[in-house]
Amino acid sequence: MDTVVTIIRILLIAVGSLGIFLYGMKLMSDSLQKMAGSKMRLILAKMTDKSIRGILTGTIVTAAIQSSSATTVMVVSFVNAGLLSLAGAIAVIMGANVGTTVTAWIISLFGLGESTSALNFPLMAVAVALPMMLMKREKFHSISEFIIGLSLLLIGLNFLQNAMPNLEEYPNFLEAIARLSNFGYISILIFIIIGAILTCMIQASAAVMAITLVMCYKGWIGFDVAVALVMGQNIGTTITANLAAMVTNTMAKKAARAHLVFNLIGVFISLAVFYPLMRLIADMTVGFIGSSPYVMPGDETYNPKALPLALSIFHTFFNVVNTLILMWFIPQIINIVNWMVKTNEEDEESFKLKYIPAHFMNTSELDIESAQQEIQLFSQRVLKMYDYLPELTKSKSEESYSEYLDKIKKYEEITDRMEIEIAKFLTHISETVGSKEGSKKISAMLRIIDNLESIGDSIYHISIMKKNQHVQNVQFGQINDGHLQKMYECVRHALTIMDNNLSKDYDVVDISSAYQAEDEINEYRNLLRDAHVEAIKSGEYTYEVGTLYSSVYALYEKIGDFAINISQAIEKSQEVTPAPAVEL
Numbered sequence: 001m002d003t004v005v006t007i008i009r010i011l012l013i014a015v016g017s018l019g020i021f022l023y024g025m026k027l028m029s030d031s032l033q034k035m036a037g038s039k040m041r042l043i044l045a046k047m048t049d050k051s052i053r054g055i056l057t058g059t060i061v062t063a064a065i066q067s068s069s070a071t072t073v074m075v076v077s078f079v080n081a082g083l084l085s086l087a088g089a090i091a092v093i094m095g096a097n098v099g100t101t102v103t104a105w106i107i108s109l110f111g112l113g114e115s116t117s118a119l120n121f122p123l124m125a126v127a128v129a130l131p132m133m134l135m136k137r138e139k140f141h142s143i144s145e146f147i148i149g150l151s152l153l154l155i156g157l158n159f160l161q162n163a164m165p166n167l168e169e170y171p172n173f174l175e176a177i178a179r180l181s182n183f184g185y186i187s188i189l190i191f192i193i194i195g196a197i198l199t200c201m202i203q204a205s206a207a208v209m210a211i212t213l214v215m216c217y218k219g220w221i222g223f224d225v226a227v228a229l230v231m232g233q234n235i236g237t238t239i240t241a242n243l244a245a246m247v248t249n250t251m252a253k254k255a256a257r258a259h260l261v262f263n264l265i266g267v268f269i270s271l272a273v274f275y276p277l278m279r280l281i282a283d284m285t286v287g288f289i290g291s292s293p294y295v296m297p298g299d300e301t302y303n304p305k306a307l308p309l310a311l312s313i314f315h316t317f318f319n320v321v322n323t324l325i326l327m328w329f330i331p332q333i334i335n336i337v338n339w340m341v342k343t344n345e346e347d348e349e350s351f352k353l354k355y356i357p358a359h360f361m362n363t364s365e366l367d368i369e370s371a372q373q374e375i376q377l378f379s380q381r382v383l384k385m386y387d388y389l390p391e392l393t394k395s396k397s398e399e400s401y402s403e404y405l406d407k408i409k410k411y412e413e414i415t416d417r418m419e420i421e422i423a424k425f426l427t428h429i430s431e432t433v434g435s436k437e438g439s440k441k442i443s444a445m446l447r448i449i450d451n452l453e454s455i456g457d458s459i460y461h462i463s464i465m466k467k468n469q470h471v472q473n474v475q476f477g478q479i480n481d482g483h484l485q486k487m488y489e490c491v492r493h494a495l496t497i498m499d500n501n502l503s504k505d506y507d508v509v510d511i512s513s514a515y516q517a518e519d520e521i522n523e524y525r526n527l528l529r530d531a532h533v534e535a536i537k538s539g540e541y542t543y544e545v546g547t548l549y550s551s552v553y554a555l556y557e558k559i560g561d562f563a564i565n566i567s568q569a570i571e572k573s574q575e576v577t578p579a580p581a582v583e584l
Contacts, residue, residue, distance in 0.1 A: 194228075
């Protein structure tokens with residue numbers, strides 16, 4: 001019974017320690033994203049198809065934000081948006097794998113050993129004091145959060161390290177690991193599978209890496225077993241991008257599969273030269289600190305830091321060498337993922353969020369880019385819906401007429417659902433976006449989707465008016481039909497300007513053209529309204545016919561109002577709030 005209680009206590013402490021570790025990692029990532037703000041999105045948005053530049057971009061961004069998951073999810077989003085080719089995405093993913101090795105080095109160099117625990121609380125004190133001394137500088141708040149995150153990461157590691165009992169207390173556990181380690185390559189494969197499963201379950205390769213490094217430091221596992229677990233982690237971490245790609249288009253699915261293929265090939269290469277590679281890493285470790293990772297506790301040359309250091313060297317060696325080799329075989333990787341993911345024609349007339357992941361990944365500021373791309377798709381769908389209106393007039397058969405009516409109705413339902421789902425996502429990310437720029441952009445986006453949905457409603461109402469006209473066989477006359485066609489074209493021009501403004505990064509908005517288009521719509525509406533009043537007075541058409549006619553051009557004018565509201569929202573998102581005066 002005492003043994004069971006002890007094991008439960010160890011597990012609870014380990015889980016709590018990992019929670020502190022992961023929260024520290026999240027604070028570090030979020031604070032760095034706040035400091036970067038839109039610059040990080042700009043870097044990601046301007047990735048090119050050149051392999052070396054893509055690899056460097058992936059490495060720098062991942063090392064900066066301390067989250068390969070955030071980088072790979074954004075890469076999938078950019079491929080889905082058509083901003084990045086599949087070849088460019090593969091290059092960036094390779095770089096992200098290299099960038100993620102920074103975490104292992106932080107843990108190995110600063111997070112293990114008794115001496116590092118003395119730094120935790122002084123770091124926390126600095127983090128608390130910094131914003132208090134510099135209250136008016138928002139950047140220092142983010143720096144403070146980063147230091148707190150680093151402190152919590154180290155504290156979590158320290159707790160995890162202390163939770164591990166001494167080796168002599170659990171001889172049966174060591175004996176079980178020893179038995180599993182005695183089957184050569186089969187043992188390596190077993191621990192690769194264990195590492196992959198653990199990473200898939202925890203959904204955080206950094207946490208599994210932390211556990212592995214602590215177990216190495218305490219002498220619970222040997223070098224070969226630890227390396228196998230790390231290779232498994234490299235496979236398991238690809239699940240994040242593949243989850244994000246579940247609701248994306250075919251090209252984005254291929255980018256996610258490429259992440260898996262890249263790491264699988266790396267594992268196969270490492271297995272082919274496993275034991276010579278282990279000897280090379282061991283010799284490098286001896287050269288650095290004078291102790292081999294194969295030396296176990298009890299030996300006079302044993303150094304508890306040798307194995308964690310060797311594991312960090314391997315992790316870096318694995319990703320860097322794998323990238324240097326496979327960067328020359330990107331076309332072949334594309335062929336493999338083309339075989340894995342068959343290209344299917346996308347159903348554009350069905351509801352599906354393409355750029356916002358089904359499982360919100362909490363990548364903070366970077367999520368704004370996904371929302372922006374989804375809103376751009378929203379706008380394009382509204383434009384397509386609007387272009388169905390003239391088809392109602394052109395249709396020469398009841399079958400064709402009914403087909404376009406059904407399409408408009410279906411698109412109206414899609415716009416309703418898109419507004420709800422995008423609003424949910426924007427509300428969700430607003431809780432973690434810390435920069436003022438990001439918060440203003442989210443507010444603008446909420447106003448934009450409300451107006452886009454209103455445009456969809458107005459288009460649907462026009463189709464209902466046209467349906468009533470068709471059923472009642474009401475004729476407006478050739479001149480009035482021409483007026484409505486002219487009004488349609490004026491509004492179409494305004495919608496095109498609106499869509500062009502939405503296609504940019506909200507930093508440049510053609511507001512003058514938007515106002516000019518709105519003025520043109522209003523002037524033409526006034527002209528039609530005056531002519532309508534005169535037509536009613538002169539008995540040119542009945543009041544009932546005139547009411548139907550005026551309702552149609554009034555709805556067109558309303559669409560123009562919603563279009564200018566959207567361009568105004570974009571413009572407002574870029575307004576700079578004056579900084580408060582500093583008293584001297």
